[in-house]
Amino acid sequence: MPERAHHDRRRAVAPKVTSRHRPQERSLFSGIYGLVLASALAAALDTTGEKADPGPDALWILLTALTSAAAHGYAHVIAQRATTEETADGTANGATGATRLRLVLAEWPLVAATLPTVAILLTAQAGWWAETTAVDTALLFNTLALFTWGTQAARTAGHRWPSAYRAGALDMLLGLVIIIANALIK
Known part of the structure; x- marks a missing residue:
């Protein structure tokens, strides 16, 4: 009997296996x-x-x-500032200036996610194709990327x-809505 209890205890405290390259929730959100x-x-x-x-x-x-990334990061700073307590001497007990800067810089995935669209549009500027074709290509790329990110997020969460494919398809719907709206508005 003691042997079984020891076995159960070891299983209960076993650490979860996490990937070093596992995207954080904030990175997925921003991306x-x-x-x-x-x-x-x-x-x-x-x-x-x-x-x-x-x-x-x-x-x-x-x-x-x-x-947008700066605004998101600054909103995190304001939210953190609102939750920190002041000490007796009136100074904030909590985040330092470096911590606040890290909160703002942590929004880099939002900017990184827009870079393929920027690059595709710049190829149109270089004359490789028409802007309309570049926009259509960017919309298609972003829609497929939304599927990929949604699937990856679900797999990371253990689905x-x-x-995971259903979650990716739901994320992909965001891109499809933009494509359909773009077609209807034009």
Whole structure:
């Protein structure tokens, strides 16, 4: 009997196996948000009947992503500041300036997720193809990336493949909604 109890105790305290390359929840959130943001902006900036201008469109997407990432990070700083207590001498007990900077810089996946769209638009600026084709390619790429990120997030959370594919398909719907809206609006 004692041997069984010892065996159960060892199993209960066994550490979970985690991957060193496992994406964090915040990275997944920021990455998916960045893909949706880039898709929506690319679709909105590519208007029919106007002169194609993919270079400035790419710049607007990048600047919007940088601003959004900074705003998200700063919102985390404000939320953390609101939850920290002040000490008797009136100073905040909690995050340092470096910690706050790390909170803002942790939003880098949002910006990174927009870079493929920016790169695709810049190839149109270089004359490799028309801006409309570049936007359509970026929307397709981002939609497939949403499926991949959603599937990866579900697998990371421990879901089996069928469930992970369903989660990826739901994330992919965000991209499909943008593609359909882009087609209907134009």
